[in-house]
Amino acid sequence: MDITLYYTPQTRSVRPRWLLEELGVPYQLEHIDLYAGGGESEAYKAINPLGAVPALKVDDDVMLESGAICHWLTDIFIDKGMAPHIDDRSRMAYEQWMMFSQATLEMQPWLIFLHSRVLPESQRVEAIVPWALRYNRRFLKMLNDELTGKNFLLGDQFTTADIMVGSTLMWLAEALNKYPDLIDYVQRLKQRPAYIRAINEDTVMETSREETV
Numbered sequence: 503m504d505i506t507l508y509y510t511p512q513t514r515s516v517r518p519r520w521l522l523e524e525l526g527v528p529y530q531l532e533h534i535d536l537y538a539g540g541g542e543s544e545a546y547k548a549i550n551p552l553g554a555v556p557a558l559k560v561d562d563d564v565m566l567e568s569g570a571i572c573h574w575l576t577d578i579f580i581d582k583g584m585a586p587h588i589d590d591r592s593r594m595a596y597e598q599w600m601m602f603s604q605a606t607l608e609m610q611p612w613l614i615f616l617h618s619r620v621l622p623e624s625q626r627v628e629a630i631v632p633w634a635l636r637y638n639r640r641f642l643k644m645l646n647d648e649l650t651g652k653n654f655l656l657g658d659q660f661t662t663a664d665i666m667v668g669s670t671l672m673w674l675a676e677a678l679n680k681y682p683d684l685i686d687y688v689q690r691l692k693q694r695p696a697y698i699r700a701i702n703e704d705t706v707m708e709t710s711r712e713e714t715v
């Protein structure tokens with residue numbers, strides 16, 4: 503199986519890259535320079551007509567959406583232990599947090615990230631950050647309560663749900679200050695060797711081809 507991840511640093515494409523590093527399977531990175539219009543090239547539009555990252559190519563098949571990509575990779579490499587098996591009852595919590603990260607949590611942290619760190623100052627809208635923080639309060643409180651006394655969302659088992667939720671919390675930076683258990687959680691995630699490798703632009707895992715399915 504030949505895996506290629508279309509990738510721009512500091513975007514949602516970190517999620518599947520982090521997961522690929524956790525899985526320890528070989529993959530290639532195809533850098534798309536979004537900031538230099540790389541998403542607009544005809545060649546990349548043939549991969550993703552939206553011009554966004556990530557995209558995953560597996561042999562001749564292409565998949566979009568960071569959540570779907572992470573879900574699929576986790577299940578195709580289920581023996582690597584990044585999710586409970588489908589007939590394990592803790593899979594219910596896993597599915598919940600996977601979907602929560604995309605459907606419930608993500609929008610406001612993304613706006614906060616855009617309007618406090620990504621956009622040039624002249625394009626930021628001042629009112630958005632306090633609004634988004636207010637709107638997100640109950641989601642953050644729920645997560646903070648969930649993680650009190652626990653290492654990861656499913657307890658001691660680190661799963662892809664931690665990648666999806668944790669990478670989204672990382673956009674919030676100091677906006678997490680009122681949530682001590684979330685700050686500890688994010689710190690714990692940032693210390694994982696696979697995360698450190700994933701955010702290092704030059705790292706590509708060199709695992710032998712025989713390890714792929």
Ligand SMILES: N[C@@H](CCC(=O)N[C@@H](CS)C(=O)NCC(=O)O)C(=O)O
Pocket residue numbers: 512513514515536541552553554555556566567568569
């Ligand atoms: N829901 C999609 C969102 C993809 C997305 O919007 N990615 C951003 C980077 S984080 C992007 O490529 N933006 C450039 C564009 O949409 O032109 C996912 O999770 O994969």
